[in-house]
Amino acid sequence: MSPSSHARAADRPRNRRALVLVLVLVLALGGGAFAATWGVQKWLAGQVERVGDPFAELPARPAPAAAAPDEGEAETLDGAMNILVLGSDSRISAGDPGQWQAGAQRTDTIMLVHLPASRDAAYLMSFPRDSWVDVPGRGQAKINAAFSYGGPALLIQTIEQLTNVRIDHFVVTDFESFVRITDALGGVRMTLTNDLKVGGTVVPAGKQQLLTGEQALRFVRERKTLARGDFDRVQRQQAWMRAIVAKMRNDGTLHNPVTSARFLDVVSRSVATDDGLDERVMRDLQDRAKNLGSTDMTFFTVPFEGTGRSPDGAQSIVVLDREALDPLMAAVASDTLGAYLEGNAGSLDVLPPVVE
Structure with a gap:
């Protein structure tokens, strides 16, 4: 998107979309008392757009991470929590179910966020968008086609069937949200290996180069010049998220009431989520994240064998490594992912300290 088209897009009314990393983790990482007050929490929750209940129509689901509460009791928040994060490639609002159109949208980014019951870590795992999977009722297809075929509910069903992991909450984002939040910071x-040209501006190659939201967007959308194509692009997306966390922590964004108010307003207006991610869950998410540092967050891509072709030869696909994927997801489902990664991190595509 050119700078001029981006400016025109910024002038149009925007639907709120989700930047889940900020909502789930960054909001609490600052540790500012301003962000923790009840009044601010209520204000934030009131600005979040809701997308309904995509779980209601699912015919069968994996068991929850924690035992279900007795009938009549409030939902427990003591166990692990799994949040499915989507980034739509369409300009039609994925956060407004009234604007979803069959065949009009696919999900450019698919990420599962696992927050363990121990509340001492956060795991963010990406599914390559071209992963070849079974889509319920549709047969074999790329995983990002599920959203196009049937919206949030079908993609959730596809992920749960693939992983046998129960999804607790659902959020949607597009990279325009990342642009706005990056600029707000x-x-x-x-780190840039090569000069980055965006419009009439050139950011020279080098370590720790300061990028605007639009420049960062160009950086993460690059694919053709990357050695591993989409796999490297996924890591650039993850690195951008990590950079947002680092910038907010280093600047103490949430320690200052003025900067907190401005930043949180941008974040909350970028959020769309299922109805169940309410004010109570948001408070719980803050509690889960308040003691986390950047070293407690692990980004990785789910196991894959490589690329291939669809059976009809028409599509380039990603072949998942089921022998490695299944025990990984069993560890997510049983909330033993930390221990699993300690013994198997060397075999996973984990985000390195520096992404070029």
Whole structure:
């Protein structure tokens, strides 16, 4: 998107979309008393757009991470929590179910966020968008086609069938949300192997270069020049998220009431989520994240064998490594992912300290 088209898009009324990393983790990482007050929490929850209940129509589901509460009791928040994060490639609002159109949208980014019951870590795992999977009622297809075929509910069903992991909440994002939040922070620092040209501006290659939201968007959308194509692009997306966390922590964004108010307003207006991610769950998410540092967050891509062709030869696909994927997801389902990664991190595509 050119700078001029981006400016025109910014002038149009925007639907609120989700930047889940900020909502789930960053909001609490600052540790500011301003962000923790009840009044601010209520204000934030009131600005979040809701997308209904995509779980209601699912015919069968994996068991929850924690035992279900007795009938009549409130939902427990003591167990692990799994949040499915989507980034739509369509300009039609994925956060407004009234604007979803069959065949009009696919999900450019698919990420599962696992927050363990121990509340001492956060795991963010990406599914390559071209992963070849079984889509319920549709047969074999790329995983991102599920959203196009049947919206949030079908993609959730597809992920749950693939992983046998129960999804607790659902959020949607597009990279325009990342642009706005990055700019609200005054930019983020990334390492550039080559000069980055955006419009009439050139950011020279080098370590810790300050990028605007639009420049960071160009950086993460690059694919053709990357050695591993989409796999490297996924890591750039993850690195951008990590850079947002680092910038907010280093600047103490949430320690200052003025900067907190401005930043949280941008974040909350970028959020769309299922009805169940209410004010109570948001408070719980803050409690889960308040003691986390950047070293407690692990980003990785789910196991894959490589690329291939669909059976009819018409599509380039990603072949998942089921022998490695199944025990990984069993560890997510049983909330033993930390221990699993300690013994198997070397075999996973984990985000390195520096992404070029």
